[in-house]
Amino acid sequence: QKEVEQNSGPLSVPEGAIASLNCTYSDRGSQSFFWYRQYSGKSPELIMFIYSNGDKEDGRFTAQLNKASQYVSLLIRDSQPSDSATYLCAGTPNDYKLSFGAGTTVTVRA
Amino acid sequence: SAVISQKPSRDICQRGTSLTIQCQVDSQVTMMFWYRQQPGQSLTLIATANQGSEATYESGFVIDKFPISRPNLTFSTLTVSNMSPEDSSIYLCSVVWGRGGTDTQYFGPGTRLTVL
Numbered sequence: 001q002k003e004v005e006q007n008s009g010p011l012s013v014p015e016g017a018i019a020s021l022n023c024t025y026s027d028r029g030s031q032s033f034f035w036y037r038q039y040s041g042k043s044p045e046l047i048m049f050i051y052s053n054g055d056k057e058d059g060r061f062t063a064q065l066n067k068a069s070q071y072v073s074l075l076i077r078d079s080q081p082s083d084s085a086t087y088l089c090a091g092t093p094n095d096y097k098l099s100f101g102a103g104t105t106v107t108v109r110a
Numbered sequence: 111s112a113v114i115s116q117k118p119s120r121d122i123c124q125r126g127t128s129l130t131i132q133c134q135v136d137s138q139v140t141m142m143f144w145y146r147q148q149p150g151q152s153l154t155l156i157a158t159a160n161q162g163s164e165a166t167y168e169s170g171f172v173i174d175k176f177p178i179s180r181p182n183l184t185f186s187t188l189t190v191s192n193m194s195p196e197d198s199s200i201y202l203c204s205v206v207w208g209r210g211g212t213d214t215q216y217f218g219p220g221t222r223l224t225v226l
Contacts, residue, residue, distance in 0.1 A: 034214065043202055043217040044153070046111075088152060096141055096206050097168075098215055100152045 003027050006089045006101025014109050019076040023089035023101045026070070030091040033065060033072045034098065038086045047087075048074070079108045112137045112207050114218035122224045123193055130189045131221045133203035138183035141206035143215070144176070148199045156201075159186045193225045 006023040013019045025033070032051040036044035050056045050063040050072070062075040072091070076083055089101040113136040123129050133142065144156040157167045157178055165178040180186045190197050200220045206213045 036217075043200075043220045046214055046216060049214050095158070096213060096215065097143070097155055097158065098153070098204075100154075103152050 003030075003093055003099040004089055004091050004101040006104055008102045009104040010107060011104055012107045012109060013079050015079060015081060017079050017108075019079050019083065019106050019108070021074040021076075021087050021089070021104050021106070023072050024070055025072065025091045025099075027091070027093040027099075028067075028070065030093050030099075032092050033063070034090045034092075035061075035063060035074045036088040036090065037083075038088060038103070040085075044088055076106070079106075081108045081110050084108050111216045112139060112205055114203065114205060114216060116201075116203060116218040116221050118221060119219065120222040120224075122226060125194050125225055127193055128189055128191045129193065129223060130187050131201050131203075131223075133186045133188070133218055135184045135205055137207075139205040139207065140183065141213075142180065142186050143204045143206075144178065144186075144188045145202045145204060145217075146199045147202065147220070153202065156188070159188075190223065193223075195225045198223055198225045 004025050034049045035047045038044045048063045050065045056063045060077045064073045086103045086105045088103045090098040115134045117132045142159045145153045147153045156171045157165045159165045159178045159180040161180045177189045202220045203218045204215045
């Protein structure tokens with residue numbers, strides 16, 4: 001079983017809608033979780049990190065963490081065509097090493 | 111965040127040869143990692159390269175195949191040895207950088223390797 005499981009999608013949403021991305025993790029020792037965005041042919045770019053239960057908002061992005069359910073999510077509000085990318089969820093089981101999910105490809109339809 | 115560069119950005123190599131990838135950071139960082147991203151896949155950690163200690167490899171990766179150097183706090187190299195087509199991937203270095211009280215990882219631009 002992978003340490004981080006991510007609904008692989010793909011996910012298609014209309015412009016202006018909310019895109020919801022989810023992942024679960026198996027290692028209860030994981031402390032911090034990260035969402036990266038990766039455009040085709042580019043390297044991953046950090047969007048948000050979260051380490052406390054609850055919600056964390058940054059602009060149009062909201063990360064949610066539920067440690068009891070071992071569940072992490074990312075909401076993208078007012079989705080724009082520029083949000084079309086692959087989103088990678090990652091956790092840190094130990095020593096800052098990142099364990100990545102499979103990624104979810106999001107397409108925002110204009 | 112730290113600015114990370116990698117050389118080469120891409121290369122096409124013949125099987126059986128070796129390629130050394132360089133990762134340069136504009137600030138001193140203790141923790142550095144090397145990842146591989148195979149076509150259409152997510153990222154897999156190859157090894158941790160901390161200055162002052164030997165690199166530690168993840169399961170499935172060995173030093174003979176992926177020797178790593180970390181001579182100082184701003185530079186590292188990863189060599190892909192005796193390459194085969196299965197080594198065709200994007201290789202990325204990353205560094206841990208403090209931000210808002212939580213250390214996060216930032217990635218270099220990657221090296222796209224094609225092995226014929």
